[in-house]
Amino acid sequence: MKFTLFALSTALLGANAFQPSTFGVRPVMQLQSTATETKAFPKLPASVKPGVVTGKALEDLLNHAKDKGFAMPGVNIVGSNSINACMEAAKVYGGPIMVTFSKGGGAYIAGKAADNTDDAASIAGCIAGAKHVREVAKLYGVPVILHTDHCQKAWLPWIDGLLEASEEYYKLHGEPLFSSHMLDLSEEPLEENIAICKEYMEKFAKVDILLEFELGVTGGEEDGVDNSDVDSSRLYTQPEEVMYAYEQLSQVPNAMFTCAASFGNVHGVYAPGNVDLQPVILHNTQKYMQEKLGGEAKPMKFVFHGGSGSSVDDIQYAIEAGVIKMNIDTDTQWAYWDGIRKYEAEHHDYLQGQIGNPDGAEIPNKKYYDPRMALRSGEEAMRDRLIQSAKDLKCTDVL
Numbered sequence: 115m116k117f118t119l120f121a122l123s124t125a126l127l128g129a130n131a132f133q134p135s136t137f138g139v140r141p142v143m144q145l146q147s148t149a150t151e152t153k154a155f156p157k158l159p160a161s162v163k164p165g166v167v168t169g170k171a172l173e174d175l176l177n178h179a180k181d182k183g184f185a186m187p188g189v190n191i192v193g194s195n196s197i198n199a200c201m202e203a204a205k206v207y208g209g210p211i212m213v214t215f216s217k218g219g220g221a222y223i224a225g226k227a228a229d230n231t232d233d234a235a236s237i238a239g240c241i242a243g244a245k246h247v248r249e250v251a252k253l254y255g256v257p258v259i260l261h262t263d264h265c266q267k268a269w270l271p272w273i274d275g276l277l278e279a280s281e282e283y284y285k286l287h288g289e290p291l292f293s294s295h296m297l298d299l300s301e302e303p304l305e306e307n308i309a310i311c312k313e314y315m316e317k318f319a320k321v322d323i324l325l326e327f328e329l330g331v332t333g334g335e336e337d338g339v340d341n342s343d344v345d346s347s348r349l350y351t352q353p354e355e356v357m358y359a360y361e362q363l364s365q366v367p368n369a370m371f372t373c374a375a376s377f378g379n380v381h382g383v384y385a386p387g388n389v390d391l392q393p394v395i396l397h398n399t400q401k402y403m404q405e406k407l408g409g410e411a412k413p414m415k416f417v418f419h420g421g422s423g424s425s426v427d428d429i430q431y432a433i434e435a436g437v438i439k440m441n442i443d444t445d446t447q448w449a450y451w452d453g454i455r456k457y458e459a460e461h462h463d464y465l466q467g468q469i470g471n472p473d474g475a476e477i478p479n480k481k482y483y484d485p486r487m488a489l490r491s492g493e494e495a496m497r498d499r500l501i502q503s504a505k506d507l508k509c510t511d512v513l
């Protein structure tokens with residue numbers, strides 16, 4: 115199935131512990147592919163292949179990133195243009211990428227006029243986007259993770275719809291449609307947050323989906339959720355809270371999870387001095403957990419939300435504490451727009467009418483106003499910004 119998404123105007127301005135499966139018997143093809151493992155990427159675990167990565171391969175990839183000390187960009191997308199910019203960037207920087215669908219981004223992909231009753235458009239748009247990635251990802255020769263962003267309690271029916279799609283996909287292909295989902299129940303009391311996460315972890319684990327959960331609150335505003343007035347103590351997660359979540363989720367057979375802990379991180383970009391990032395919280399939490407568990411160093415895999423505007427030193431210090439993914443949205447939103455802005459500025463006099471430009475009153479301008487021209491400029495700028503992010507995250511040349 116092919117589809118085309120044009121995402122010019124409003125998207126750019128307006129619209130972020132594995133064991134074998136118990137979910138029935140895997141299809142024969144899956145068994146054969148794991149039995150005759152040839153290494154697709156010299157520097158990555160043998161289970162990781164080009165294209166969408168799920169299940170055991172995903173767990174191997176994230177553990178590898180934690181061991182080697184790099185994090186991958188997790189990028190919010192709004193259509194095929196931004197999806198392709200992600201994969202193009204990964205191909206250039208030579209590393210994995212996480213393509214992230216938000217609930218609003220999914221609805222945008224389905225189209226602004228699509229009926230979104232009961233999240234129908236959000237669900238359909240995310241599935242359509244995921245299928246686009248699955249059709250083309252292999253052509254870029256990089257590992258791609260299909261993920262979804264913040265889902266608060268009231269939004270769970272959106273994830274229920276996506277889980278249903280993954281369960282169907284699993285029956286046919288032996289793996290889920292999506293690699294992972296985030297649940298952000300950090301507005302709820304800790305026990306309720308983790309109880310709901312555990313309930314979903316049980317459903318996810320049956321189809322090899324990884325859970326990203328949130329503790330504490332990421333400040334700022336994103337995708338219509340405004341946390342800019344939240345009590346500042348909630349912006350810093352306690353080690354005991356992470357340990358509690360780890361113990362609870364580890365009780366689920368086949369559980370795979372990552373933790374979005376708060377360490378002063380904020381969605382959006384603010385003037386210097388307004389963000390007090392404390393990645394040392396992640397280091398202290400890992401030490402606390404290792405003492406309690408008595409096993410490996412850095413037992414938890416962390417993810418970093420609200421990294422836009424952080425210093426490279428802070429980012430890399432957070433990676434040393436076991437951060438394996440950093441979300442990127444604000445900076446790529448700006449980059450995409452900036453690419454289009456520059457295109458218009460450069461070709462302004464050729465973009466004022468269908469006919470007539472500085473070269474002559476009767477010369478047609480079709481090759482300038484073809485939507486692909488401006489959109490491609492957006493893609494290129496987004497690609498270049500992501501290559502910079504990958505350098506900051508030490509995710510270059512890791513394949």
Ligand SMILES: [Zn+2]
Binds near residue numbers: 420
């Ligand atoms: Zn976030």
